[in-house]
Amino acid sequence: MSQARVGLTLAFFLFGGSPVAAQAPTQAQGPEKGTCATCHEILPAARLSDPAKAYVNDVHASKGFGCVACHGGDATNAGLGAMDPAKGYVAIPAREQEAQLCGRCHSDAQFMKQYNPALRVDQEREYLTSVHGQRLNRAGDTRVATCVSCHPAHSIRPPSDPQSSVHPLKVAETCSTCHADAEYMASYGVPTDQHEKYERSIHWTMIEEEHDLTAPTCNDCHGNHGAAPPGISWVGNTCGQCHSVMADFYAQSVHARLFPMLGVPGCVACHNNHEILPAGDELLGFDEGAACVRCHQADSPSGEKIVAMRGLIDSLKVxxxxxxxxxxxxxxxxxxVSQALFDLEGAQTALVHARAAVHAFTIDAVTEYVDAGLETTSEAYDRGQQAMGELRFRRTGLAISVAIILALIVGLILRIRELDRKTSTT
Ligand code: HEC
Ligand code: HEC
Ligand code: HEC
Ligand code: HEC
Ligand code: HEC
Ligand code: HEC
Ligand code: HEC
Ligand code: HEC
Ligand code: HEC
Structure with a gap:
């Protein structure tokens, strides 16, 4: 342990708080680099020069903060004296103290307001409630994520920046540096397949292929800073942020009442958590791939209701x-028939509603939308039959007129021949 670290740890125990936390936010020094970066940039050891080189593109550098914002010291001293602990210099902040180091500014609403009044100031507080923060502070487990695990010190960028470690396209990779590393996670006995499964999900497909950033990545379900596994009780809420129609139907269902008591995690029970696939009608019923077979039998009273629900949806589809x-x-x-084809789109809408209404898990809810859809399809079908009738009528009409014309032509030819014969005999 370096001397500075020992000092830091001593101060931590002696004063019951951290020296980093005690400091007020360092004000921005302006665009000039300061002596720290000037010297560090040219140091031969990559460990010492890389931070200075990377920092040029860091959000803090762009706001005029220098190295002293986090490390303290004297950025006007061009010698090694710049790194004087008496000037508040901290070499490498201990992992236990990072949250306070960043929180010194980020938890200070008054200070942050000068830069960006819209920015949240609860990251440190939230982090302390997360599994990561709890394990760090209660169990002294330094393998968990700290602020710089997800926001690499010296190249921190806003989440909206495509190069940021916390941009939606990058979050899964960032979490996976630990969570997909079986060796690193071995002592915890938790699965390390979340990323692998997530990459197969409809959510990642939407993000990666359709560039639809409204689909969730890790932090949308687990929270940015309050990372915790969504408990049984709030899985529905997590999914319901985006799938509110399904969540509303589900909330009225028998399942919503019973699943928490049975320890079954809501939506995830039928859709999975990380490997969520497009959900088709095959999920409903007792065929291969159906989600109901796990708990129901086709010939039970609930099973009969399930078969009826699927039958309703199929009847509308047909x-x-x-x-x-x-x-x-x-x-x-x-x-x-363009108007009729347009009207028929209403049946597709009814089908979408009926599939959502499946989540009430009652025949009545599904029937309501299927009936509305069947009314539309029957009107459209009638119009189709009428159109085919018109077509038959037109075809018969055409055949008759063709026959009349043909008869006239034949008559005409016969008459001409007759006239010809008459003139040749005279
Ligand atoms: C004159 C050049 C020079 C200046 C100016 C300078 N440093 Fe350093 N810094 C070094 C050297 C050389 C080392 C390596 C020392 C060692 O390994 O003992 C170092 C080490 C460090 C380390 C790593 C400490 C560790 O224990 O691994 C940090 C962090 C650091 N400096 C930050 C700063 C900050 C912040 C400033 C400005 C307040 C600053 N430096 C100014 C030359 C400089
Ligand atoms: C936003 C806070 C922050 C700023 C600003 C910052 N650092 Fe750091 N720095 C850290 C943290 C936290 C660590 C330890 C964790 C890590 O290396 O990821 C660290 C580690 C270092 C190390 C040790 C690297 C190693 O691998 O041992 C050096 C050297 C260093 N910083 C230099 C600098 C220099 C030079 C600047 C300015 C150009 C600077 N830092 C600006 C937070 C910061
Ligand atoms: C000296 C005060 C200070 C310290 C210390 C500090 N920050 Fe910042 N940070 C800021 C300011 C000011 C901004 C700019 C906010 C803005 O204008 O959007 C910022 C921006 C950010 C952003 C981008 C926010 C956005 O969406 O625009 C992230 C992420 C961030 N900081 C993380 C960290 C982390 C992680 C640490 C600790 C390693 C840290 N900060 C330490 C002051 C600080
Ligand atoms: C487990 C990973 C993780 C850890 C640990 C973490 N962050 Fe973040 N942070 C994120 C993600 C992901 C986002 C992007 C949120 C978004 O897309 O809006 C983010 C966003 C931010 C922002 C931008 C504003 C906001 O709240 O969205 C700031 C500032 C920030 N983090 C600071 C911190 C600080 C300070 C710490 C430590 C107390 C920390 N973060 C710890 C993952 C993390
Ligand atoms: C530096 C490594 C590291 C990074 C990066 C990291 N984690 Fe973790 N995470 C851990 C460790 C270690 C644990 C503790 C394992 C445990 O409690 O089972 C943990 C625990 C968790 C848990 C609780 C799991 C459980 O067993 O209940 C969740 C959820 C979680 N992390 C999500 C995330 C998300 C989401 C991200 C990215 C935004 C992330 N983590 C980034 C190391 C990391
Ligand atoms: C669509 C929402 C969603 C997304 C996206 C998501 N998770 Fe999860 N995650 C969950 C739910 C729900 C659980 C709890 C499952 C349960 O209780 O059965 C969970 C559980 C976990 C756990 C606990 C261990 C386990 O596998 O059960 C970890 C760790 C975790 N997720 C990490 C991640 C990481 C890393 C990512 C990104 C690659 C991610 N999650 C993406 C919803 C999500
Ligand atoms: C008991 C099993 C079950 C549970 C619990 C469940 N679903 Fe479903 N979900 C299904 C079935 C079955 C379908 C397919 C319906 C169809 O296409 O006929 C489906 C379809 C979906 C669809 C696609 C609908 C479409 O338009 O094609 C979404 C989105 C969805 N569910 C989200 C959720 C959410 C969010 C929750 C929790 C609030 C949830 N589900 C809970 C069984 C379930
Ligand atoms: C941040 C928003 C968001 C969250 C949170 C979210 N989803 Fe999604 N989900 C989407 C988007 C966007 C799509 C793709 C467009 C669509 O089909 O609605 C999608 C697609 C789906 C589909 C496929 C729908 C289909 O048409 O076949 C299912 C099933 C699904 N999500 C279930 C879930 C479950 C279960 C959870 C919670 C564990 C969840 N989602 C959390 C946004 C979200
Ligand atoms: C994790 C177990 C589980 C899964 C999976 C499951 N159910 Fe259920 N379901 C139950 C339990 C428990 C009950 C209450 C006891 C009963 O009626 O059988 C129930 C009841 C029902 C009922 C009767 C509701 C009433 O009002 O009488 C219907 C309908 C139903 N489920 C539909 C479905 C459908 C459709 C699926 C598949 C998409 C499904 N369930 C998947 C556990 C499950």
Missing amino acids: AAHEADSILLRAENAGVE
Whole structure:
């Protein structure tokens, strides 16, 4: 342990608080680099020069803060005296003290307001409630994430910056430096497959392929700073932030009442937590891939309800398909049915609602939307049949007129021949 570390630790025990925490936020020094960076940039050891080189692009540097903001010392002294502990210099802050080091500014609403009044100032407080913070402070476990595990010191960037370690495209990688490292996590006995599974999920597909940043990555479900496994009681709330329609139906269900007592984690029981896949009708019922088979049997009273729910959805799908086919046939034959095709889209909307209503886990909820959809499909089908009727009528009409014209032509030809014969005999 370096002398500075010993001093730091001693001060921690003697004064019951940390010397870092005791300090007020260091004010920004302005655009000039200061002696620390000037000397460090040219030091041969990468360990000493890399921080200075990286820091140029750090958000703190862009706001005019120098090295002293975190390390203390005297940035006007060009010699080694700059690093004088008497001037508040701290070599390498202990992991236990990082939260306080960053929190010195980030927990100070008054101070932060000068820079960005919209920025939250609860990171340190939240962090202390997380599994990470709790283990660090209660069990002295320094393998957990601290502020600089997720925001690498010297290259800290705002989450909106695509190069930031906490940009939505990068968060999973950042968490996985530990959570996907089986060796590092060995002593805890927790799975290390979250990232691998998450990469197969519809959520990551939306982010990576569709660039839809509204889909969740690790911190959207676990919190940025209050990282904890979502408990049984709040899994629904986590998913419900974004899937509120499903969550509202689910909240009224028998499952929502019973699952917490059975220790079953809500939405995750049927959809998984990290490997969430697109959910189709096959999830409902007793076929392969159905989520209900785990707890229900087809011939039980609940099983019969499940089969009926699936039957309702299938009936709407079939009816929509039939109406669509007949209208398309009419359209291809040249009958104007665009309005009917447009109206039929209402059946697709009803199908979406019915699939959401499955989450109430009652026949009534599903019936309500399926019935509305069936009304639409039956109107569309009627219009299709009517169009086909018109088509038949037009075809018969056409056949008759063709026959009449043909008869006239034949008559005409016969008449001409007759006239020809008459003129040649005379
Ligand atoms: C004249 C050059 C020079 C100046 C100015 C200077 N440093 Fe250093 N710094 C060094 C050298 C050389 C070392 C390595 C010392 C060692 O290994 O004992 C070092 C080490 C460090 C370390 C690593 C300590 C450790 O225990 O690993 C930190 C952090 C640091 N300096 C920060 C600062 C800060 C902050 C300032 C400005 C207040 C500053 N330095 C100013 C040359 C300088
Ligand atoms: C936002 C706070 C912050 C600022 C600003 C900052 N540092 Fe650091 N620095 C840290 C923390 C925390 C550590 C220890 C943890 C780590 O290395 O990730 C550290 C570690 C170091 C080390 C030791 C690296 C090692 O691997 O042993 C050096 C050298 C250093 N800083 C130099 C600097 C210099 C030079 C500047 C200015 C150009 C600077 N730091 C600015 C927080 C900061
Ligand atoms: C000397 C005060 C100070 C210290 C110490 C400090 N910060 Fe900052 N930090 C700021 C200020 C000021 C900003 C700029 C806020 C803004 O304008 O958006 C900032 C910005 C940030 C941002 C980007 C926020 C955003 O969305 O714009 C992150 C992330 C961050 N700091 C993390 C840290 C971490 C981690 C530490 C500790 C290693 C730390 N800070 C230490 C003052 C400080
Ligand atoms: C387990 C990883 C992790 C740890 C530990 C962590 N952060 Fe963050 N932090 C994040 C993520 C992820 C975001 C991005 C949030 C977003 O997308 O809005 C973030 C965002 C921030 C921001 C931007 C404003 C905000 O709240 O969104 C600041 C400032 C910040 N962190 C400071 C800190 C400080 C200070 C600590 C230590 C007390 C810390 N962080 C510890 C992951 C972490
Ligand atoms: C520096 C390594 C490190 C990083 C980075 C890290 N963690 Fe952790 N995390 C740990 C360790 C160690 C534990 C303690 C293991 C335990 O309690 O089972 C832990 C615990 C957790 C737990 C509680 C698990 C449980 O067993 O109940 C969750 C959830 C978690 N981390 C999420 C995250 C998320 C999300 C991120 C990224 C935003 C992240 N972690 C980044 C090391 C890390
Ligand atoms: C869609 C929400 C969601 C996303 C995204 C997510 N998690 Fe989770 N995670 C959960 C839920 C819910 C649980 C609790 C599962 C349970 O109780 O069965 C969990 C559990 C965990 C645990 C505890 C151990 C375990 O596997 O059960 C860790 C560690 C963890 N997640 C880390 C991560 C990391 C790292 C990422 C990003 C790669 C991530 N999570 C992404 C919802 C999510
Ligand atoms: C008991 C099992 C079960 C639970 C619990 C459950 N779901 Fe579902 N979920 C399903 C089934 C089955 C489907 C497929 C319905 C269909 O397509 O016929 C589905 C479909 C979905 C869909 C896709 C809907 C669509 O438009 O295709 C989303 C999103 C969804 N669920 C989210 C949630 C959320 C959020 C929760 C928790 C509030 C939750 N689910 C709880 C079984 C469940
Ligand atoms: C931050 C927002 C957010 C959170 C939190 C979230 N999701 Fe999603 N989810 C999305 C987005 C965006 C999509 C892709 C678009 C869509 O289909 O709605 C999606 C897609 C899905 C799908 C596939 C829907 C389909 O059409 O087949 C399911 C199932 C799902 N999420 C379940 C969950 C569950 C379960 C949780 C909680 C463990 C959860 N989601 C948490 C935003 C979120
Ligand atoms: C983790 C176990 C579990 C899973 C998975 C599960 N259920 Fe249930 N469900 C229960 C329990 C427990 C009850 C209450 C006892 C009963 O009625 O069988 C119940 C009851 C029901 C009921 C009866 C509700 C009432 O009002 O009578 C329906 C309907 C139902 N579930 C539908 C489903 C569907 C659909 C699925 C699959 C998408 C499913 N369940 C998956 C545990 C589960």
